[in-house]
Amino acid sequence: TLSQSHKFWETQPVGQFKDLRDTSLREGPIESPTPLSEVKQEPYNLPNLYEWVTCDMDSEETCAEVYNLLSNNYVEDDENMFRFNYSKEFLRWALHPPGYYKSWHIGVRVKSSKKLVAFITGIPARIRVRSDVVSMAEVNFLCVHKKLRSKRLAPVMIKEVTRRVHLENIWQAAYTAGVVLPTPITSCQYWHRSLNPKKLIDVGFSRLGPRMTMSRTMKLFKLPDSTVTPGFRKMELRDVPAVTRLLRTYMMQFVVAPDLDELDVEHWILPKEDVIDSYVVESPETHKLTDFCSFYTLPSSILGHPTHSTLKAAYSYYNVSTKTPLLQLMNDALIVAKQKDFDVFNALDVMHNETFLKELKYGPGDGKLHYYLYNYRLKHILRPSELGLVLL
Numbered sequence: 001t002l003s004q005s006h007k008f009w010e011t012q013p014v015g016q017f018k019d020l021r022d023t024s025l026r027e028g029p030i031e032s033p034t035p036l037s038e039v040k041q042e043p044y045n046l047p048n049l050y051e052w053v054t055c056d057m058d059s060e061e062t063c064a065e066v067y068n069l070l071s072n073n074y075v076e077d078d079e080n081m082f083r084f085n086y087s088k089e090f091l092r093w094a095l096h097p098p099g100y101y102k103s104w105h106i107g108v109r110v111k112s113s114k115k116l117v118a119f120i121t122g123i124p125a126r127i128r129v130r131s132d133v134v135s136m137a138e139v140n141f142l143c144v145h146k147k148l149r150s151k152r153l154a155p156v157m158i159k160e161v162t163r164r165v166h167l168e169n170i171w172q173a174a175y176t177a178g179v180v181l182p183t184p185i186t187s188c189q190y191w192h193r194s195l196n197p198k199k200l201i202d203v204g205f206s207r208l209g210p211r212m213t214m215s216r217t218m219k220l221f222k223l224p225d226s227t228v229t230p231g232f233r234k235m236e237l238r239d240v241p242a243v244t245r246l247l248r249t250y251m252m253q254f255v256v257a258p259d260l261d262e263l264d265v266e267h268w269i270l271p272k273e274d275v276i277d278s279y280v281v282e283s284p285e286t287h288k289l290t291d292f293c294s295f296y297t298l299p300s301s302i303l304g305h306p307t308h309s310t311l312k313a314a315y316s317y318y319n320v321s322t323k324t325p326l327l328q329l330m331n332d333a334l335i336v337a338k339q340k341d342f343d344v345f346n347a348l349d350v351m352h353n354e355t356f357l358k359e360l361k362y363g364p365g366d367g368k369l370h371y372y373l374y375n376y377r378l379k380h381i382l383r384p385s386e387l388g389l390v391l392l
């Protein structure tokens with residue numbers, strides 16, 4: 001990375017590795033906005049065989065094409081044993097937040113066959129950086145078909161989504177990646193809590209510990225059949241105002257965090273079957289909400305296993321504890337995830353997560369998730385505990 005050349009990223013308004021020691025550089029936007037009349041009006045050129053297409057995720061047919069492209073060509077773990085398998089319902093949830101732009105859901109088709117071979121998306125988000133609330137695009141689902149890799153298609157995809165975001169007068173973006181690019185604002189470790197250890201060992205996700213038997217391992221990860229916190233219940237629509245107040249107050253402590261209003265909370269946190277689960281703690285005495293936890297459903301395909309095809313994984317999303325200890329709240333989250341037949345519960349070491357990871361028997365994952373801002377410089381790299389943002 002530091003020695004590597006980044007022919008595309010060196011041309012972009014992002015923190016460059018060579019700038020890291022230049023303390024004269026100010027925190028904030030790197031480039032000023034361009035007058036809209038000067039933003040390139042027409043799409044970037046693609047190689048001749050290909051054409052741009054805007055993907056309408058409300059179209060069952062288009063959503064299925066996007067699902068299939070990602071299901072066969074999206075992110076795999078380092079050992080190529082698992083591949084994310086975002087569901088169609090999840091993709092519609094992820095791409096249709098309040099104020100979304102269809103034009104930011106960008107595909108590339110083969111002109112002759114109309115086959116979808118690449119995809120990239122943006123969604124609008126208000127992200128606070130210290131005391132600065134910035135309108136940004138959250139960029140995600142960048143995917144080039146396995147057969148078209150290493151042809152420099154990704155930079156064209158990135159420039160095109162940048163152009164379309166600029167057309168909406170937005171000049172910053174946030175994104176994450178498992179790869180190191182110029183330049184991470186923080187690098188988070190991911191952790192896994194076994195819920196179905198036998199299956200995880202059968203498929204090679206986990207290994208039997210030294211001097212451990214399978215039955216000893218199953219006992220180690222066993223959880224109670226029901227939650228322990230009085231007043232712990234599924235979130236409902238009527239909880240949105242109180243959950244929004246809890247979340248906005250809690251988020252103020254982090255350097256980078258989403259600025260979510262009630263409409264955002266209704267979209268991002270209200271339970272949706274097989275997509276997002278959220279629970280609140282309603283005090284039995286006062287009936288006030290004191291805490292909430294949430295996790296999203298993102299299965300991974302198990303590549304080439306004879307009997308198991310899918311790993312059912314829950315990912316910790318936003319959790320706020322003001323009365324129930326976070327440890328107890330997150331243990332209840334594990335208990336409901338086990339009740340819902342998840343195989344594993346994943347979490348990043350962001351926010352206050354490192355206070356419960358080891359105690360709740362999470363094991364460290366084999367890689368890192370790096371966070372990036374586009375056209376916004378931070379003077380110092382952040383600690384994961386200073387980050388309050390979780391991208392899907």
Ligand SMILES: CCCCCCCCCCCCCC(=O)CSCCNC(=O)CCNC(=O)[C@H](O)C(C)(C)COP(=O)(O)OP(=O)(O)OC[C@H]1O[C@@H](n2cnc3c(N)ncnc32)[C@H](O)[C@@H]1OP(=O)(O)O
Pocket residue numbers: 005006007008009010073074075076137139140141142143144145148149150151152153154155158161162165166170171172173174175176177178179181374375
């Ligand atoms: C103001 C608004 C701004 C909006 C835009 C903000 C920025 C948004 C940025 C996007 C955020 C996405 C976030 C997101 O979706 C979450 S990260 C998940 C990305 N997707 C995957 O890993 C799926 C499987 N892999 C692929 O489909 C391909 O390998 C991809 C398409 C990843 C690269 O295709 P390829 O055929 O393997 O490679 P070439 O076309 O030959 O291109 C090579 C160039 O691409 C750079 N590269 C590689 N992986 C990258 C990645 N994950 N981010 C950014 N850049 C990435 C690489 O460093 C090199 O540039 P360099 O020579 O300078 O080093």
Ligand SMILES: CN(C)Cc1n[nH]c2ccc(-c3ccc(F)cc3OCCn3ccnc3)cc12
Pocket residue numbers: 075076077078082083084140141176177178190191300346347348365367368369391392
């Ligand atoms: C965030 N969002 C942008 C998707 C994304 N892109 N790149 C990634 C690299 C790691 C993680 C990640 C995040 C949290 C976590 F607990 C485990 C993870 O990956 C395990 C390795 N793996 C990859 C595929 N199947 C298993 C997500 C992502």
